[in-house]
Amino acid sequence: MTKFDQQxxxxxxxxxxxxxxxxxxxxxEFSRAQRYGYAVAxxxxxxxxxxxxxxxxxxxxxxxxxxxVVELLVNETRTCDYLGRLIDDRLMxxxxxxxxxxxxxxxxxxxxxxxxxxxxxRGEELGITLSVGISHFEDENTMFFDSLVEAAERGLDEAAxxxxxxxxxxxxxxxxxx
Numbered sequence: 001m002t003k004f005d006q007q008x009x010x011x012x013x014x015x016x017x018x019x020x021x022x023x024x025x026x027x028x029e030f031s032r033a034q035r036y037g038y039a040v041a042x043x044x045x046x047x048x049x050x051x052x053x054x055x056x057x058x059x060x061x062x063x064x065x066x067x068x069v070v071e072l073l074v075n076e077t078r079t080c081d082y083l084g085r086l087i088d089d090r091l092m093x094x095x096x097x098x099x100x101x102x103x104x105x106x107x108x109x110x111x112x113x114x115x116x117x118x119x120x121x122r123g124e125e126l127g128i129t130l131s132v133g134i135s136h137f138e139d140e141n142t143m144f145f146d147s148l149v150e151a152a153e154r155g156l157d158e159a160a161x162x163x164x165x166x167x168x169x170x171x172x173x174x175x176x177x178x
Contacts, residue, residue: 016070016091022084023149026094029082030137030145033096039138041095041103044152045073045110048129048164050089057121062089065128068117076109090156092149100136100169107132107167115165129165131156141173148172 017025026042033040047053047069054062066089073083073093082094095103114130133155135148142148151172158168 016073017082017084019084019086022082022086022092022094025082025084026092026149027145029094029096030148033137034140038097039099039102039136040148041098041100041106041134041136042148042152043093043095043103043107043110044086044133044149044156045069045091045093046131046156046160047089048131048160053126053128057126061119061121065117065119066091068119069114069128069130072113072117073110076113077106092152098136099138100134103134103136104167104169107134111165111167131159131164132167133157133159134167134169135172137172141171 016022029040032038047065050062050065053065066085069091070083070085073091077083077093077095080096084092084094086092093106095106098106110132111130114128117128119126119128133152135151135155137145137148142151151170155168155170158170159166162168
């Protein structure tokens, strides 16, 4: 049984955990990381210009794109990682025992795999790109799991605002005094 099969029961249409489930898992994993002193990375993934894809090709096509992106994430992450669908058709990956560098390696792998996805609609071939935001907890750089998620969301927004097909890391800790 693959990780995709194991998680399929949580959201049958996408094969990932729901918003409520993934936020709960993030809270649990963050608490473990604090207690046992290991790193955990949070990655948020968005399909660039997905709203335009929906407007041009329809809701079903958009859902097919998201389905293939979920399959890509299943293939590009480990079996111990958690995948969830957030609002606005974004996806989250929680990567236990993963440093900032490990999160960046995973983001590069996801971006490269995303460039290879191709879709056909009415005889027209369409490629997509992804944007990825990354944050991580390590050495008590933040006190709250919400800070981790918010930092990854800011990273995604930054990557997307610069044209997409990129990742951006945001430290979830308080601003450093210079």
